Amino acid sequence: MKKSYYTDLLALLGIGGAHPGGIELTKDIMMQFDIKDKKFLEVGCGTGQTSAYLHDRGALLTTMDAHSLMVEKANARFIEMGLACRAMLGNIEKSDFTSNTFDFILAESVLSFTDTLSSLKEIHRLLNFGGTFMGIEMVKKNTLPEVIENRMKEFYGLSNIYSFDGWKHVLQESGFTSISLKSIPLDDLEPVEPDFNPSSDIEEKFFQVMQEHEELTSMSRPYIELCVISCTK
Numbered sequence: 750m751k752k753s754y755y756t757d758l759l760a761l762l763g764i765g766g767a768h769p770g771g772i773e774l775t776k777d778i779m780m781q782f783d784i785k786d787k788k789f790l791e792v793g794c795g796t797g798q799t800s801a802y803l804h805d806r807g808a809l810l811t812t813m814d815a816h817s818l819m820v821e822k823a824n825a826r827f828i829e830m831g832l833a834c835r836a837m838l839g840n841i842e843k844s845d846f847t848s849n850t851f852d853f854i855l856a857e858s859v860l861s862f863t864d865t866l867s868s869l870k871e872i873h874r875l876l877n878f879g880g881t882f883m884g885i886e887m888v889k890k891n892t893l894p895e896v897i898e899n900r901m902k903e904f905y906g907l908s909n910i911y912s913f914d915g916w917k918h919v920l921q922e923s924g925f926t927s928i929s930l931k932s933i934p935l936d937d938l939e940p941v942e943p944d945f946n947p948s949s950d951i952e953e954k955f956f957q958v959m960q961e962h963e964e965l966t967s968m969s970r971p972y973i974e975l976c977v978i979s980c981t982k
Contacts, residue, residue: 763946
């Protein structure tokens with residue numbers, strides 16, 4: 750996983766549901782699944798907004814993030830809400846969980862910021878046979894200019910920005926079957942009120958990071974869509 754100040758920025762601002770569509774898109778996607786009493790792993794839980802929703806749905810929840818400040822803020826949320834779940838520090842590229850453990854695994858705007866193939870192979874290892882992986886990730890159109898793609902990779906610490914066919918290939922290479930990919934244009938998503946829990950002392954450099962992120966978002970918007978991934982082991 751490459752170092753990116755962008756993930757530090759998200760942690761410092763305590764942004765929940767940073768992916769386009771936010772928690773409302775997550776709810777729309779997850780409502781089609783019965784997750785009550787199912788062993789459920791959320792990868793890259795962030796500040797715990799989705800985790801709290803999954804807990805309320807009755808999932809037997811394990812939740813993790815690779816950023817220590819995100820874990821701290823997620824656990825503060827859970828304690829404040831009186832929830833029994835606790836977030837743990839962990840890297841999905843290589844975890845300590847036993848194989849064939851979970852019925853569901855969810856990753857929202859996470860895998861693109863990791864070694865995606867390693868992460869997907871690990872997710873496949875952790876799922877029970879017949880288990881379901883759900884992902885929400887960005888997907889590039891074939892028209893994405895190389896200069897913008899390279900700038901995005903450098904700024905966000907990305908190894909790849911996958912096309913629709915690229916996601917299908919890497920999922921197949923990881924061992925998944927019954928792969929469903931749904932592309933959602935960003936303009937079709939309703940604006941969502943952001944969820945914030947900012948740290949008290951944020952260095953000036955992170956406001957510069959925020960500005961560059963906003964510039965890149967505007968620049969890349971015509972060439973990026975959201976990809977909703979559903980597949981089974």
